[in-house]
Amino acid sequence: MDTLVKPEPTVPMACRSCRVRHGGMCEVLGPVELARLAACSRRTRHGSGEALAVESDAVHGYANVTRGTVKLSRVLRDGRQQLVGLQFAPDLMGRLFSSESPLSAEAATEVELCRIPRDVLEGLVADSEGLKQRLLEQALQDLDEAREWMVTLGRKSAVERVASVLLLIATRMGGRDAHGNITLDLPIGRADMADFLGLTIETVSRQMSRLRREGVISVQGHRCVVIHDIEALGARSG
Amino acid sequence: MDTLVKPEPTVPMACRSCRVRHGGMCEVLGPVELARLAACSRRTRHGSGEALAVESDAVHGYANVTRGTVKLSRVLRDGRQQLVGLQFAPDLMGRLFSSESPLSAEAATEVELCRIPRDVLEGLVADSEGLKQRLLEQALQDLDEAREWMVTLGRKSAVERVASVLLLIATRMGGRDAHGNITLDLPIGRADMADFLGLTIETVSRQMSRLRREGVISVQGHRCVVIHDIEALGARSG
């Protein structure tokens, strides 16, 4: 299953999000906590499509996405699926205080995780004021994003939804080229876009073609999107 | 604006959620914190339709819903609206660590709040491990509910959505009568149901009529719903 990789000798990747988000040093954890984390965290690598957690299974641990993109999803009894979130590096992933996962998680691309066993993290959280703070902030941010997406699902048209997901991915993964265009390597295919947007594959494809005809984007080989006019895309996103 | 009511002499209502959820005593706050809360919290009463917080306004405080129902919503620039949550008593409401509210909050019914000024709560949180824990749990629960609702918005048909909202309200507000039927006094009208479900008023109304024709529910005077067959309603909710 999981390929265990030896822990980093220095600062574990679990703290990368702290460093990234708070700038410079790790303000959240003291040296003692860092040592405990370093001792217990394991870096694992997963291929695209690999299941990382299954709905209603026991939660084994918490993880920090250090590379790649993870899909979070829920399914109805009859098989209809809805993606409820995308986690990009360096997001924290997991669920404290409930013994079973309310979601499934699957690697969308090649993914690298820094995993922390459940009991270790809960012990750390009980002791460390700073870590609990960090987790609370992440939960509140995830909550805001989920509610933001509820507007997309409840009130936006098909084009607006597709424009919205492109913007979302652009803000998390986009790189600007020489002409100021934004280039994306989509971490998900049309099927996942459809499940994220509450649409069908065909509708997603049609709206992509439409944005292409309108000159807002161009597409190279299905997975690579160039955003020519980010303003126009924003306007198109509702 | 807000009608200030004198604080309770004994345990402030702000702790009601602790007692309700953890059973019996307040495990979260010690006597010192309780005293600070009691000194600073104010109970306020609001009429149906009154705005409690406005999107992108400064956050003035945190509140505990002690009676009634509050609607949380977001609007798109062109006026399309989406309800992103309903808060029933005794939910905690508010948003730490961001200076402006990401949502609007409005009283759906007559509402009674126990308000705590922002700075007081943040001070308390900094000191009290237990309170931070409690807030984290509430945030995680809200997150689960938001994601659950994303499935409703993204993947369910109109009947399923209406059945879902009736079930949601039933679990939070429903009372059983002598025959085992569940009786609801809807805290929101058809327009708000539509905004919560991502539908139009007319579609909500049609699906209510449909469930009525099918004998799953009956309706008395628009606001009062009797659920005859909760199983069937569950089946109808997807």
Added chain:
DNA sequence: CGCAGGTTTGAATGTCGTCAAACCAAGTGG
């Protein structure tokens, strides 16, 4: 009683889903 607001119902329209076929890109083996 009669008004006002919210709700229900109907008919027509439009958007998105379904089904089916063509297409493309990437990989495999001759």
Added chain:
DNA sequence: CCACTTGGTTTGACGACATTCAAACCTGCG
């Protein structure tokens, strides 16, 4: 190098479901 396969994507024709617009209808209240 090119035929061939495979999985994902695009496009088209058609149908279903939700929206729109409009009118009638309740229900609560003055």
